[in-house]
Amino acid sequence: MGPxxxxxxxxxLRGMFPPERFPRLLVGLEVSDDAAVYKVSDDVAVINTLDFxxxxxxxxxxxxxxxxxxxxxxVYAMGGEVVLALNICGFPPDLGSEIVAEILRGxxxxxxxxxxxxxxxxxxxxxxxxYGLAVMGMVHPExxxxxxxxxxxxxxxxxxxxxxxxxxxxxxxDAADPADxxxxxxxxxxLNRDAARLAQEAGVHACTDITGFAxxxxxxxMAERSGVRLRFDFERLPFLDGATRxxxxxxxxxGTCRNESYFGPRVEFSAGxxxxxxxxxxxxxxxxxxxxxxxxxSAEAAxxxxxxxxxxxxxxxxxxxxxxxxxx
Amino acid sequence: xxxxxxRGLSCPQLVILAxxxxxxxxxxxxxxxxxxTSRENVRRMAEKAGCSVAVNEMGDEFSLTLTRx
Numbered sequence: 001m002g003p004x005x006x007x008x009x010x011x012x013l014r015g016m017f018p019p020e021r022f023p024r025l026l027v028g029l030e031v032s033d034d035a036a037v038y039k040v041s042d043d044v045a046v047i048n049t050l051d052f053x054x055x056x057x058x059x060x061x062x063x064x065x066x067x068x069x070x071x072x073x074x075v076y077a078m079g080g081e082v083v084l085a086l087n088i089c090g091f092p093p094d095l096g097s098e099i100v101a102e103i104l105r106g107x108x109x110x111x112x113x114x115x116x117x118x119x120x121x122x123x124x125x126x127x128x129x130x131y132g133l134a135v136m137g138m139v140h141p142e143x144x145x146x147x148x149x150x151x152x153x154x155x156x157x158x159x160x161x162x163x164x165x166x167x168x169x170x171x172x173x174d175a176a177d178p179a180d181x182x183x184x185x186x187x188x189x190x191l192n193r194d195a196a197r198l199a200q201e202a203g204v205h206a207c208t209d210i211t212g213f214a215x216x217x218x219x220x221x222m223a224e225r226s227g228v229r230l231r232f233d234f235e236r237l238p239f240l241d242g243a244t245r246x247x248x249x250x251x252x253x254x255g256t257c258r259n260e261s262y263f264g265p266r267v268e269f270s271a272g273x274x275x276x277x278x279x280x281x282x283x284x285x286x287x288x289x290x291x292x293x294x295x296x297x298s299a300e301a302a303x304x305x306x307x308x309x310x311x312x313x314x315x316x317x318x319x320x321x322x323x324x325x326x327x328x
Numbered sequence: 329x330x331x332x333x334x335r336g337l338s339c340p341q342l343v344i345l346a347x348x349x350x351x352x353x354x355x356x357x358x359x360x361x362x363x364x365t366s367r368e369n370v371r372r373m374a375e376k377a378g379c380s381v382a383v384n385e386m387g388d389e390f391s392l393t394l395t396r397x
Contacts, residue, residue, distance in 0.1 A: 173344040249347070250373030254339035257365045275372065 002258030003213055026144065027078070032221055033146055034077040034208055037139070045141045049074035051211075052088045052132020056168045056286050057185055060099045064106025066188040067132045070211065070287035072114050075137030076196035077209040077290060079145035082114040082137050087121025090130035103131050114191055143200065147218075150206035150226035150293035156317040157302065159195035160289025162215055163243025164188050166280060169253040170246040180242030187240060188287040194311055199292050202302040210288030212255060216281050217263045218291060219325055226293070229322030234273050238314045239280070247276040247283075255284040270328045281327065293319055330354040335362040335389060339369055346370050350377050350394065357394040367392065 001009075014029045022028065026045060027037040035049035051071040055063045072082050087107060091100055111118045111133070167184040170176035192209060199207060206226055208218050215237075223230045259282040269278055289312070294302055299315060306313030332349050334342035342361060349357045357379075361367050367390045371381045374394045384391040 169340050173340060173347070175344075175347075248376055250343060250369065250376050251340055251347075252343070252369065257339055257369065261365075276376070 002255070002262060003217060004258070004262040026141065027146065031148070031225065033225075035074040035137070037078060037144055039141050043140060045139050045144060047075050047078050047080040047137035047139055048135070049137075050088060050132065050134040052130050053286070054128050054130055056188070057171070057181070060102035061106040062185050062189065064103035064131060065110045066185070066287050068107040068110035069189055069191050071133035072111070072116070072135050073192045073209045073211070073287060075135055076192040077145065077207055078137070078139060079143050079196060079200060079207070080137035080139035082111065082116035082135060084136040085111045085116050085118050085133045087118065087123075088130070088132045088134060089121060089123040090126030090128070091123060092127055092129065093125055095129060103129075107131065107133065110189070110191070114193060145196070145200070145204060145207040146225065147206055147208045147222040148225035150222055150228050150230070150319045152228055152319055152321045153296055154205055154293040154319040155296050155299045155315055156230060156232065156319065157292045157294060158210070158238060158289050158314045158316050159192065159292070159306070159312055160187050160190065160210075161238035161240045161312065162210070162285060162288070163240035163280065164288065165214070165253055165255070165283040165285050166243050166246045166251060167240060168286065170242070170249070170251045173251055175249065175251060176246065177242055180240065183240050183242070192290055194309055195290050195306075198302070198305050198309060198311065199290060199294070201305060202294055202298045204292050204294055206293040208291050210285045210291055212284045213263070214256075214259050214282050214284055215291070216267050216325060217259050220263050220266055222291065222293065223323060223325060226319070227323075228319040229324055229326065230317060230319055231326045231328060232317035234270070234277065234327050236314060236316045237281075238312070243280065244277065247280040250276065252279055252283055256282050259284065266324045268324065268326045270326070273327060278327075330357045332357065332359045334366065334370070335360050337366075339366070342366055343369050343373050346394070347373060347377065350374065350379060355394065355396050359392040359394065360389060361392065362389045
C-alpha cells in the first residue's frame, strides 16, 4: 500500500485514541513515527513494532535474517533495545519444511544477535511466503528517539549506503551482478543496534530508519515532525555498488512510483541531478540504515566513534529553518 | 516486430518485460500499458536503453512503439 492510501485509511482511527485518555501512550497513531511507545513507569517505556514481507532474496536463511533485522530496526530507531520477538509467518502448504526451517533459523539467530529472545509466533497458510516479527523493546522514557527533534543547524548523517531496493529488483529481473546482490544482503542483515547506540552517545536530536518510504519519504517525515527544512548534498549520498547502474537501466520497483507521486511535490531538486538518481531517492529500502540529525558540535566525534567501531557513517546534509527537502 | 502486452502489470514486471524485448532486439517493439505511470516508466527505460519512443493514446490505454535510435 502506498503512503497516500495508508494515510487515508488510518485517518479515521486517530481520533479513537485521544492522548488525554491514553496519557501513557508516548508515541501512537497521532504522529507517524517508527514504533509505538508506552510508558510503564518513570524508568521504563515499552516499544512495540512489527514488520513482515515477501522474500527479497533467494536464500531462505538470508530472507529470515533480513526480515528480522528490518523488523527490529524500528526499536533501534526509537532508541531502545530488543527484548522479545514473535514470528509472523505466512507459508504455502507445499513449501518444503527445510526451507521454512532455514527462514526461521535466519530470523532466530538475528534476534539472538540483537540480545533479544524469540518467544513464539503465529503461522497461516498463504500462497506467497511472508515472514517477519512482532517485536517488543524497552527504552528509558527520557532516551526515546523520535523523528521530531531535528533543529536548524543540525548535520544529517546516514549509517548505511542506499540502494538495496533497486538491487533486489534488478536481481528479480536477472539483471544484477551476484557481487552487488551479496553486498546488498550484507547491508540488509546488519542490525541498526550499534548505529543507534553510537548516535545516542553523540547526542542525536532526531532519528529514523530508512525503509519503504525511501530516503526522501522518511526524511520528509523528519522535516515535518521537527518543523525544519532538510538539505541533502547529492554528491555526498552513499550508494551500494551497482545501485546507480541499475537505476540507469530503470529497474525501479512499483513503490518508487507511489513514493514519488506522494512525496515528490515537497522535494526540490537542483538542476543537473540525473532523473534516475531522483527516482533512486524515492525507491523503497529494506532494512536500511538510520537517518540522524546531530548537533554540529558533535559531528567530528561521531565520525571518529563510528569509524572506531568499523561502522559506516556519512554526513549528507544539514537542517535549516523552513520546510520540505532540497537535494542540491 | 514484437509486441509486449503489459496491460494489468505493474512495476517492475512491465519494465522488465519491455527490457527483455529490447535485449532480444526484434524492433520495432510495441508495448501496451494501461496507466500514465507505466507509460512513463517504459518510456524512460527505453530511452535510457537507446531507443526512440512514439506514444499512441487509445482511451485509457497507451501503445508505445520502440525503435532503435
